Structures are given as C-alpha cells and as structure tokens.
Amino acid sequence: MTEAAAQQPSQPPAPATVADVMHPAVTTVEQGDHVAAAAYLMKHAGATALMVVDPQTSQPRGIITEADIARVVADGKNVNDVRIHDLMTEEPTVIKATTSIRNAARMMTNGHFRHLPVVDGGALIGMVDISDVCAALLGPDD
Numbered sequence: 001m002t003e004a005a006a007q008q009p010s011q012p013p014a015p016a017t018v019a020d021v022m023h024p025a026v027t028t029v030e031q032g033d034h035v036a037a038a039a040y041l042m043k044h045a046g047a048t049a050l051m052v053v054d055p056q057t058s059q060p061r062g063i064i065t066e067a068d069i070a071r072v073v074a075d076g077k078n079v080n081d082v083r084i085h086d087l088m089t090e091e092p093t094v095i096k097a098t099t100s101i102r103n104a105a106r107m108m109t110n111g112h113f114r115h116l117p118v119v120d121g122g123a124l125i126g127m128v129d130i131s132d133v134c135a136a137l138l139g140p141d142d
Contacts, residue, residue: 016100016101017097017098017099017100017101018095018096018097018098018099018100018101018104018116018118018126018128019097019098019118019126020101020136021101021128021132021133021135021136022097022118022125022126022127022128022132023126023127023128023129023132024125024126025126026050026051026117026124026126026127027041027042027045027047027050027051028050028051028052028053028058028124029041029050029051029052029053029064029084030052030053030055030084031052031061031062031083031084031085031088032083032084032085033083033084034079034080034081034082034083034084035064035068035069035072035079035080035082035083035084035086035087036079036080038050038064038069038084039069039079042066042069048065048066048114048115048129049063049064049065049066049114049115049127049129050063050064050065051063051117051124051127052064052084052085052088053124058123058124059122059123059124060092060094060117060119060124061088061090061091062084062085062088062089062090062091062092063088063089063092063115063117064084064087064088064089065089065114065115067114068087068088068089071087072087092113092116092117093107093111093113093116094116094117094118094119095107095116095117095118095119095128096118096119096120097118097120097125097126101133101136101137102137104116104128104133105133105134105137108130108133113130114129114130115127115128115129115130116128116129
C-alpha cells in the first residue's frame, strides 16, 4: 500500500437497509379529513406523502401523495370539498426496515411507487421515498 493510499480517510459504508435511510417521523392524516388539510400538512412538514391511519389502531390504511392532490386540482375540484378517502391509495405496499435498499428500489420501480411506508409488526415506523433510495444507491461521493 502506498503512503498516499494509507493517508486517505476510509469512506463510510453505503446504507444497506431501509432503516438506514427512512424518515422515522411520518406525518399522518385520517381518511375523513379534506384534501386541503393534507396539502397544508405536507407543506408544513416538508413531506411529499402522508400516511392515512386508522385513528383507533394507528394501523396504516392508505397513503396520499402530492401527485394525488395535484390531480384533484388539475380536475378543477375544490380541495376543501374532496375527502382523503376519495383519492388515497388503500392498503399501500409496505416494507420492513430490514429490507435492503436494492430491494426497495426494485419494489418502487416495479410498482411505480415514489414512497413506501416502513412497518414493524404491522405498526408504521417510517417512510422511505425515491430520493432516499437513489441517494443511498449512488453513495456518498455521487
């Protein structure tokens, strides 16, 4: 090994699982809320998707994304009149925190998803989005 190679700092390992890149704090809404409330929460939470949860069990029931809200607006509907249950994706595909980044990317690509809820024992523990997965796959220098 040359002296220059020995002096270079070692690079941190690339994230291996969804747990390494997921956002543990997930903003949630209830399905009876109106779409305007969802848009407000997304803006103030800096989120591009919200989980729709059962208020009694906190179990994930659906997901609403900024793309869903954009469709409501593009259709000329009033976001104060449309309820989340009218446009949410019910029973979204979920992944475990132990899922590899590559498998998460494969699921997103195959399902045309930009967000995947992360669950543990059925309970919502986080969210991973396409930018998290891409950044992890590209590595720290890219």
